[in-house]
Amino acid sequence: MTNKYELEALTGHFNTLAAQFGFIPAAPTQLLSDDETLLFANSTIAGYKRHLLEGRVPFPGFSIVQECIRNQNLKSIRNWSEELEYMSCFTQLGVLGGPNSLPRILEFITDYLASISSRQRLLCRVSRSLTLYESVTCKCEGWRIEIDGRPPGYYHWKYGLDGVSGEGVTFAIQDQSRGLYRDIGNLVEIRDSAGVLGYEFGFGGETLDSRLRGLDSPFESSPLHDYLDVGNEPSLKRKMLDSLMLAAMLCAIGVDETTLKRASILRRAMNDLFYLTYLCRLEPHLVLAAGRQYLQAKGVADSHFVRSFDTFQRRVGSKIDLARQYIDYARMHDKAWGHVRRYCVDRMGIPTAYFERIFEPPQAH
Template sequence: MTSFLMDSGKFSAQHIRMNHQNIIDRFNSYYESKGFVKHAPVSINSKIDSSVYLIGSTISVLKPYLFAGEIPDRGFYLVQRCIRTHNSRILMKDEEIPKWASYFQSIGTLSPVNRLNDVCREVWEFLHNELEIASQDMMIRASAVDEDLLHFWRQLEDRPVIELDAFPRTYYRHRYGHEQWTGRNINFALRQQDGDQFEDIGNLIVIEHIQGHEAGGVETAFGISTLLARKFSLRHPIEASLISTIIPFHLENTCKLSDALAVVLHLVREGIKPNASNTRGRILRTYLRGLSYLMKQNHYSPACIKNYAQAYELEEYGSLTESGEHLFFYLVKGEQA
């Protein structure tokens, strides 16, 4: 496997591409070596999780095994394309910059709940050994009441920084779209270049049935672009996303444009059409309107955006569909409306 790359303080298209694949390769290799079962990704528009409109995490793919108590002895591991629509409300608000990317690839695992300490050890080895993150540059953010989640980290000789109760209790709790299931989590954060600030990269969550009738599980999840952005102290996760191999990243000018274009390309490729008759269509329509607005703000033409979309589709999938042409049609139609 290649080493992680960054030269002269600049995160180039080559750095994005190679480091992105490097994380995937190391993740797959590590968890395969530990005896985990590889799960195939699903489409973002998959209906596998009825509690969400679009797949936004690896756990959405793995929930059926959790609820049925059918998690393999070691667990599943998965690389999954995801969309979370939190940025949709600010696409046309010039003064607001999104904190996260709407589209990202996530790496995640799901193991039986009786493997909690083993899962902690495995994620520690993956972050520390495979991703070459020094212990002093990693922080465990937790609630002091969750002693079981803290046990492994407290007994490590060369342990990360541990931060307790720095956030409201809700920060350490998860919901799973099912009233009978809840989660208690620790978050992982990485030290940034200034030395004092830590930024979140992902979490480990114990998932439990509220009445204790089901076995439960332990989930881990990390966004690849967020991991890279925090590892190299970049300005934003989108700066480390594959879309930035096509559109040079600029926090004020192209960040939201890139975010909107990525979402639109993936949804159009999966056959969603912009309309008001269903929620998925409305999501696409919102991002298309944002893309059209940002295109004009940056003085791009629909033809230029189409070219960007096709280049990005090749980068993400290695093949072209008619998605770029459809996107071009929607943009032109919107301008003429």
């Protein structure tokens, strides 16, 4: 059974139960968000902030299935000591309700999670300081409750809007093979200076699916994983998969040199993709094929991705070849390794992390 099928089944069950509870299906927002506080749609609430602020969320609320892009992994990709826990591109499912929707949303959450897992495996991470505390803990009967087990900031959210913030709880499910609880989603109370604006429940589809199936991470639950398995080193593997899905999706939604900051994210993702492809010893044509299949599974065009892939493959491949030639030249002329490193990094533009990983200094031999 493919990951694509698993995700579709999970989404279908969510939509069916949400409809039974009266939630109104709402259209997802475009990934290239019109919201000036966002580069990309990054959550189910992304297209509905104005509805909350203006009191336009009907009772009991919306149900939303939203493709999302988050670019925070770019800070970790080149740090070999950091693992990627979540993906840059994922599907988020959730419900969004107004100020009077909490009882219905809590009823939905507990019924939904109980329909896919036993209550004995479920955990709620909550703080006594939250106004949600009593409502949530009373409703999560039969669950394990963790009270104030995390730093205060863990229970608070920001929405990029002046005066608007959130506080909430996190739900987790027990990984029985590892004997630990792994986070799956959140319920957040959203407020401004006048009081409660509404409530948001959301979770990553791939994250929940991976937890239910006992997989190591959401990456193993991604539709991309149906088409490409890059070997036995999970840290490098996930970074490569993340770079591929991010680069492919950015191309598919129209990011190019005219989209300013978004274009710099595409360049970074494409460069990471080809250095990681090299480190994973993968044939580029296999990576291209997997990226195209991933986009086709998502129902989006792949022509811009194919063109950009060719451009960056030649660009990065040329830098690696030139660096090897220069290293050979430097060894013949007894040039110091520090000089070689500066030339390849500063003059050729090879990122330091990849230069260090690909090219070993002479004294290491």
